[in-house]
Amino acid sequence: MQNRLTKGRLLDDEGRLLQAGYSTVMARRYDRKNIAASKWRIKEWDYYIISDGEKSIAFTLSDIGYIGLMSVSVIDLTKPACRTSSKITLFPFGKYNFPKSFEDGDVSFSSKALKLYFRNKNGVREIECEYKKWDGENTLKAKITLTDPPRDAMVIATPFKENEHAFYYNAKLNCMTAEGYFDVGGKRYEFDKKKALGTLDWGRGVWTYKNVWYWGSMQHRLDNGHTIGFNLGYGFGDTSQASENMFFTDGIAHKLGSVTFDIPQKDGKDDFMKEWAIRDDEDRLFMRFKPMIDRYDAVNALAVSTCQHQVFGEFTGYVRLEDGSLLEFGPCRGFAEKVVNKW
Helix, strand or coil: CCCECCCEECECCCCCECCCEEECCCCEECCHHHCCCCCCCEEEEEEEEEECCCEEEEEEEEECCCEEEEEEEEEECCCCEEEEEEEEEECCCCCCCCCCCCCCCCEEEECCCEEEEEEEECCEEEEEEEECCCCCCCCEEEEEEEECCCCCCEEEEEEECCEEEEEEEEEEEEEEEEEEEEEECCEEEEECCCCCEEEEEEEEEECCCEEEEEEEEEEEECCCCCEEEEEEEECCCCCCCCCCCEEEECCEEEECCCEEEECCEECCEECCCCCEEEEECCCCEEEEEEEEEEEEEEEEECCEEEEEEEEEEEEEEEEECCCCCEEEEEEEEEEEEEEEEEC
């Protein structure tokens, strides 16, 4: 079932999700003040990734209740190599004032070591960063502008069966035109707007303690200037009313049903660097995913832990669009990930 969200409030007076489903616009109004759960359980974040097929840079600003996590990752697929550096704050509990909508509003973080700004007004997004000793020695600086917001976004409101006050309200904006640079220790890397694209992951919600998610994202500019991309995900919450799976052509969404990431196994464990298969339940989408690098991160601190495998590589396959036409694509570079959280 794919239930389409109607316009209105996200939560009722008791802090429960009023409607579960998907949309291509910001149909439901989010307000942190309407949440009935403990401030320790509220999770809010904005995540941007900018890529041109050879290099990517990702920025995270997040408030997950008891900690704030700010990070910058650089992925070089020409080597391949990657590095992530993060700053953690204690007990932010909403003090960063994350925007209520992905459509407008700014959020920022500033300390002696890291200054990170996300600005968003009238369809133009600006990312500015200065991270001292980002790699242990050199300062990372970045200034990137995102324009040409897609007509359609992936928007989904997901409940959790085990807790009536838990929910996840999420939006993904794929394939925005990106222009700018990042600089590490005086070495400058440029993003050309004719090739580079940016995606936003905007998340707000109350999460249960233990969960697993699978997420895949791709953004690619074809030789003729047109763009294709996708957002795929599953693994947590009650998705009986809708999935978050969409394929995008020039910013237009083609809704998909359920998907599965077939990750190879070795000795009973996921073998992330072997070729994956990704398919939907209606034979509209099939892809081979050839990994190039695993951006692995794990934290285990008493009752809180996370294990993240964000695997970058190449997708090759086909999708049947909503008009019935078959689009074959690839190889197109993006990522697919599996994350296990106790938080």
